[in-house]
Amino acid sequence: MKRNNLFKSTSFLRVVLLLSLFVILLIGGFTYRHISNLTNSEEIVVKTYNVNLELEHIVSYLRDAESAHRNYIVTKDRFYVNTYLNAKEKVNRAFLKLEDLVGLNSNQQKNLTVLNKLTDSLYNNFSKTNAFVTDNTTNTETFKTLFFEEKIIMDSIRRQSNAMFDLENKLLNEKQNEYQSDLRFTPLFFYLVLLATLVLIIMAYNKISNDLKKIKAKNDQLLIFEESTNQSEIIGKHGNWVWHIDSNKFIYSDNLYRLLGEEPQSFEANFDNFLKFVHPEDVDKLAEDLDNMIDAEELPFVNYRIVQKNGSIKHLKAYAKSFYSADGQKRLLGNTSDITDEIESFLELEERNLELERNNKELSAFNYAASHDLQEPLRKIQTFISRLEEKESDKFSDPGHQYLDRIKSASARMRLLIDDLLQFSRTNKPDKEFVSADLNELFENAKQDIVEIILEKKAQITSDTLPRAKVIVFQMQQLFLNLLSNSLKYCKKETVPIIEINYSKVKANDDPLLSKAPKSFYHKITFSDNGIGFDQKYAGKIFDLFNRLHNKQEYSGTGIGLSICKKIIDNHQGFIFAKGEINIGSVFTVYLPE
Structure with missing residues (x-):
């Protein structure tokens, strides 16, 4: 039922998403188009109007200035001088506004520069003619020439202003043409944008659909994992719990209830209810450990006992670690295990x-x-x-x-x-004191202990140079003594005993006999002789205590010597192997860890 509701909710969300995107796209497109058109039209018209207006102001101010100057020439009244000088200030302010309006338009900037120079020329002409008015020499040819130039300059100013006016109108027309072209392109553009948007929405829809399928698959896996976890808790006799510290809320897994001898979710998960099951002698310690959990990021293992309703006492071990959720809330994630069997096994082991x-x-x-x-x-x-x-x-x-x-x-x-x-x-x-010793010296000492037997049998003993190694000295000397004695004891009659001792350092991975050795490198020492040998099928039993391969009437001995060798090598965490051929001889190989 929940899954059906989930899929219905998902379908509804998809429809809402598509309708919302379509409406937003439609409104946004129309809004953007109209606002953009209005803004561009308004900016172009306002700019052109302001440029033309300022040009008309300049021409008007200059006309007023020209008229005031002529009145001054006729009346010689200084009032008119102030009038055309005030007009100059107005012209300058209009020029400043025009500079801002034309902006980066280089043609208009050049025209504005020319118009500014013509204005300066007009006022320079006013200054020159004023001198003739002051001297009452206005009837001279020079004055007439200057007065005529004033008219020419004024005409040039009108032409220059008209040129700027025409250029501005031309720019306005070009902008209008571009605007019309944009208007013609806009429907196609928005149609293409709409198609692209629809494609993206379809892709998003497919992505959401695929994600939902993946989420469904993940949810199925989570359900399997949850069930597997529950079974694992039952088999492993452990349960987990979560403590929301800020809200003081606990969540117990089903098997944690079972560890307490209760049915899953049979009581409210909180610390007070849990303490009812704790052994009275362990309540104070567990409460103290719980207080430490709040401050500690990671809590070490805590052992305590619980008493089930049937009177059974169980030993539990708990471990917890804190973490912060996405919303910043601190939580403790803990795991509690039933270690009763371990405790009982430990007590039994202690007794044994x-x-x-x-x-x-x-x-x-x-x-x-x-x-x-x-x-x-x-x-x-x-x-x-x-x-x-x-x-x-x-x-x-x-x-x-x-x-x-x-x-x-x-x-x-x-x-x-x-x-x-x-x-x-x-x-x-053994005495566990390992010391660094020269094996050559220990080998010589072993030879001296049986020197009479060596001389009696005229044995030939050759040895490679042996290394220094950390060993138990008296045991290693006993090893050499027993191996030499074994070769001399089991030599062939009427044959000179020949004993060879060879040494090499080997890597465990390179030697098939050391395939499971814990160390990387070993000292390899081999004892080879030409004695009576033995059948290789007895190689595994030759180091057993009291084991004898020959009749005691033929060869003396107790069957303990090689067992001692095996024990010594075990004490040194090494290995010893035997290889024999009847009437050919024996080889004993010793491996000592480096």
């Missing part, structure tokens, strides 16, 4: 962390027992075995000697296992 902390303490106690309490009885067992060998070995039978050797071997493996567990425990809880 406490449980984990208790388990870690128990594990630490076990590690202490493994590294101290278990070693003490083991040392006694090995001590008594040593005494049996020294003092009672000659009394044992052959099976007895075998049993004794097996006891010795088992106790040695037990000691090695305890030492490896202790070492793994140390790497599991």
Whole structure:
């Protein structure tokens, strides 16, 4: 129903717009034409009339001056001198008016200049003849000549004024002809203007029609967006609100009511009604935060609790930001989320962390027992075995000697296992102090720890120059020691062990093994040997704790050494990979972040 009303209103507005434009165009055209015609006619007529009038005034004033001068010659009465002198002042004022009237017309300006000179010549002639009147010598030939020149000058003035009069009339006629031409062109001009205006109106109409279609499409999209927003609020357990600060008016979204455990729009949206749901212990704090909202442009997150009518307590988190509308009114746009599940998950996580902390303490106690309490009885067992060998070995039978050797071997493996567990425990809880260290020096220290084995097996070890890096010193030295020991342990019989250590700095994007690495550059160190190798299918399990690929009767060990290496590399946020071929050798690749 609303849409039909909208379209009816739009159609009505279109009709009104077209009629209004047509009427305004019609009235404006007629008004402009008549006013323009009247104005032009009036200006031309008035100007021509004023020019002719001033010319007649000048000629009249000069005639009066001529008549007064002749009376002076006849009567010698000074009264007539003042008369033609006063006429000169009137002529000058008329000349000033003519200068304004002719304006930029160069022909009339020239004519006016000539007329002005003739007027000056006439008054100069008056001055010359006055001398003869004063001396009573008017009967001389010179006087008669001057008197005759006066008549000639006056005739020239009449001709010049007539020429200006004729020129002005000529200009008037030309203007009238132009005016008539304009009158003939005006209907066509206004018709073309009318057509152009109608075209513009049609274009405007089409534009309005297209805009309305776009607005309709946008409104449909807004309806979809509004519904999507409502569904998003329900799924995301949040609601929005707007506070018009100047009018103290609130607008709540439907889902904000649902967060309070109420039906949408079931009560008037205002702060007092909202406070009824707030937990009594959080009312004062929330009221204070609301006061801060008015002055602050942006409000940080505010956490508080609400109590629903069924007694359920929910944890809410609110955020608001102020903005100004087009009319300058300040408003607060806020969003409130239900974080009850997050709070409960956090509390559960805290409980699990406490449980984990208790388990870690128990594990630490076990590690202490493994590294101290278990070693003490083991040392006694090995001590008594040593005494049996020294003092009672000659009394044992052959099976007895075998049993004794097996006891010795088992106790040695037990000691090695305890030492490896202790070492793994140390790497599991590392000293987090990273220092800049020379890896070459740490590598040499690791070699010195097993120098007897290296000499015994005549191993050949070559190494590139390693860089300085920020590492945990004792762990990095343990890494080198374990990798070297691993290569020496699993060397082929009757073959000289050859171990090569190579170094390069690589970019993570250029190395396929580092496609998901968080850093950009890494130190790449590879340990290659010519030992017995291993099947590549076990490469993913070789770093698992207690994992062994070979029989313990063939090769000693606890299966912890490579697990320690993996743990050390993890502590340095690096990577370690293994690659092997049976009876060819193994390659361990270490990546340390630069």
